[in-house]
Amino acid sequence: MENFIVSARKYRPSTFDTVVGQGSITATLKNAIKNKQLAQAYLFCGPRGVGKTTCARIFAKTINCLNLTPELEACNECESCKAFNENRSYNIHELDAASNNSVDDIRQLIDKVRIPPQIGKYSIYIVDEVHMLSTAAFNAFLKTLEEPPAHAKFILATTEKHKILPTILSRCQIFDFNRMKVENIVGHLQNLAKKEGIDADPNGLNVIAQKADGGMRDALSFFDQIVSFSGKKFTYQDVINNLNVLDYEYYFRLVDYFKAGDVVNSLLIFNEILNKGFDAHHFVTGLSQHLRDIMVCRDAATVQLLEVGADIKDRYKKQAQESTLPFLYTALNITNRCDLDYRDSKNKRLLVELMLMQLCNIGGKIVSQNAVSQNIAQPQIQAVQPQGQPAQPVQQPQQSVQTVQTQTATQPAAQHVSTTVSQPVSAPAAQTAAAQPGQISIKDLMLRQKQQAAAKQQQLNEEKAAQTPVQSNECQDFTPEQVELLWKKLAEIYKTKKPRLHAIFASSVPKIKENYVLEMSLQNSLQIDTINEVKTGFVGYVRKELHNSKIEIVTKVDENASSSNMIYTDVDKFNFLNSQNNNLGVLKTELNLDFI
Numbered sequence: 001m002e003n004f005i006v007s008a009r010k011y012r013p014s015t016f017d018t019v020v021g022q023g024s025i026t027a028t029l030k031n032a033i034k035n036k037q038l039a040q041a042y043l044f045c046g047p048r049g050v051g052k053t054t055c056a057r058i059f060a061k062t063i064n065c066l067n068l069t070p071e072l073e074a075c076n077e078c079e080s081c082k083a084f085n086e087n088r089s090y091n092i093h094e095l096d097a098a099s100n101n102s103v104d105d106i107r108q109l110i111d112k113v114r115i116p117p118q119i120g121k122y123s124i125y126i127v128d129e130v131h132m133l134s135t136a137a138f139n140a141f142l143k144t145l146e147e148p149p150a151h152a153k154f155i156l157a158t159t160e161k162h163k164i165l166p167t168i169l170s171r172c173q174i175f176d177f178n179r180m181k182v183e184n185i186v187g188h189l190q191n192l193a194k195k196e197g198i199d200a201d202p203n204g205l206n207v208i209a210q211k212a213d214g215g216m217r218d219a220l221s222f223f224d225q226i227v228s229f230s231g232k233k234f235t236y237q238d239v240i241n242n243l244n245v246l247d248y249e250y251y252f253r254l255v256d257y258f259k260a261g262d263v264v265n266s267l268l269i270f271n272e273i274l275n276k277g278f279d280a281h282h283f284v285t286g287l288s289q290h291l292r293d294i295m296v297c298r299d300a301a302t303v304q305l306l307e308v309g310a311d312i313k314d315r316y317k318k319q320a321q322e323s324t325l326p327f328l329y330t331a332l333n334i335t336n337r338c339d340l341d342y343r344d345s346k347n348k349r350l351l352v353e354l355m356l357m358q359l360c361n362i363g364g365k366i367v368s369q370n371a372v373s374q375n376i377a378q379p380q381i382q383a384v385q386p387q388g389q390p391a392q393p394v395q396q397p398q399q400s401v402q403t404v405q406t407q408t409a410t411q412p413a414a415q416h417v418s419t420t421v422s423q424p425v426s427a428p429a430a431q432t433a434a435a436q437p438g439q440i441s442i443k444d445l446m447l448r449q450k451q452q453a454a455a456k457q458q459q460l461n462e463e464k465a466a467q468t469p470v471q472s473n474e475c476q477d478f479t480p481e482q483v484e485l486l487w488k489k490l491a492e493i494y495k496t497k498k499p500r501l502h503a504i505f506a507s508s509v510p511k512i513k514e515n516y517v518l519e520m521s522l523q524n525s526l527q528i529d530t531i532n533e534v535k536t537g538f539v540g541y542v543r544k545e546l547h548n549s550k551i552e553i554v555t556k557v558d559e560n561a562s563s564s565n566m567i568y569t570d571v572d573k574f575n576f577l578n579s580q581n582n583n584l585g586v587l588k589t590e591l592n593l594d595f596i
């Protein structure tokens with residue numbers, strides 16, 4: 001059986017020219033060789049698998065080559081080059097500081113430094129993961145690094161530059177290796193596939209490169225993994241299955257569903273993804289990435305930030321043209337919030353499903369016959385106007401029953417689609433909701449459901465009231481019991497929406513005076529103000545309920561009201577406390593505080 005050599009080793013570059021994606025670094029190194037301006041120590045920084053050690057080895061080989069080519073590359077033929085290529089050169093010493101980070105390890109290295117090389121001019125000492133050295137080892141190393149013999153060259157490599165002591169940094173020439181671009185990795189893999197006679201789907205190679213996240217070594221090992229599974233030919237689907245990568249296809253379909261408000265299919269796709277064993281959080285971040293990719297496709301200037309294959313790029317562009325910016329902003333906001341909340345969530349699946357529902361509702365057009373959406377959807381609440389009367393009494397509670405739709409700027413507010421998140425909320429809350437489209441937490445949703453239930457009850461009460469229109473000339477007599485009953489009803493109507501009105505109606509049943517005047521004895525002027533604000537409205541309601549169009553309602557402060565049964569508003573409470581300790585008033589003024 002043929003000996004299998006992993007591609008990362010088999011195709012390790014042996015000259016500067018074959019190093020992928022680090023052009024400026026190899027050019028600088030070659031220039032230094034050309035001008036014979038070699039530094040004593042180099043620091044190679046950058047993520048894993050981008051060619052730091054490879055470049056260090058090529059550099060070591062090249063400066064020792066006895067017969068440099070005109071392009072300043074190692075000849076690969078002289079005795080020194082052969083020794084390097086066969087891994088038997090004595091001119092190169094590698095120390096992995098991740099596992100050899102003690103003072104003793106460094107001392108052994110320092111001892112070797114004194115001995116000059118047998119063949120070639122230089123001894124090269126490569127210390128990998130140099131940030132892992134212990135402080136004592138660092139200090140022991142420092143002296144040698146400061147005054148090394150002329151034949152010794154140091155190449156320190158690290159993935160974490162910020163952990164290197166300034167004293168080391170100042171003694172090294174520093175090279176920053178970049179993450180490799182997806183297109184570079186794909187190009188390299190394509191060459192490799194050609195040499196190996198492998199028919200590789202370019203879209204599949206793209207997925208490999210993306211999964212490798214800028215590291216060539218990882219990309220090569222993924223490549224090997226897929227080749228060993230699929231043989232001489234592999235497709236996009238093979239790569240997806242093998243690397244456990246979520247297919248782009250899902251995301252494309254999902255975005256289409258979001259735009260159509262199709263909750264059912266969105267939830268089904270999510271279920272399918274979970275069934276395939278994918279992590280839900282992985283799905284959320286992937287969806288965010290997809291939305292981001294669509295976003296960068298909207299502008300010719302940012303298209304270059306999209307690192308996908310040509311075929312898929314066209315699909316992204318198409319979806320970008322079909323998506324509005326407000327939709328994308330809102331969608332990104334929603335997925336990002338879900339990403340942030342994910343870790344703390346007790347019911348992660350529900351969290352993601354809720355995110356999907358919100359995404360479907362961005363346009364405010366969840367398909368209303370959806371079985372799923374019906375659970376949370378409520379019919380829009382219609383304002384019930386009593387006929388022939390000023391609408392105020394019933395309207396007062398209704399003013400807070402405004403319907404708000406979460407929507408993007410592209411969806412005109414006038415659209416009356418029955419929607420999941422059309423909620424009765426109080427006016428200030430409505431403004432908040434409108435200001436932050438699509439931002440709904442589970443807590444909000446529960447609160448809204450409660451409000452909806454209350455609003456429904458209220459609507460029923462009002463509808464009942466509206467069924468018996470008052471005749472303008474009606475003038476029936478009524479009893480104190482009827483009045484008391486009506487006041488209880490009013491108190492009930494205001495119970496959830498206007499606690500202050502509720503308290504008043506519950507506590508002060510009016511006396512019947514002459515000429516159908518109802519006199520309410522209230523406990524303070526504040527209560528009178530509260531009633532006056534809504535009085536014009538609810539008079540009509542009372543007239544209708546008691547079938548008497550001549551009813552008038554008057555209010556007065558009850559002189560006998562003892563302070564013990566005063567209803568304390570926030571202002572009352574504050575005034576009372578302030579009378580006990582007037583520092584409170586000072587505090588309020590100084591801090592510019594106000595009542596909510």
Ligand SMILES: [Zn+2]
Pocket residue numbers: 064065066067068074075076077078079080081082
């Ligand atoms: Zn050579």
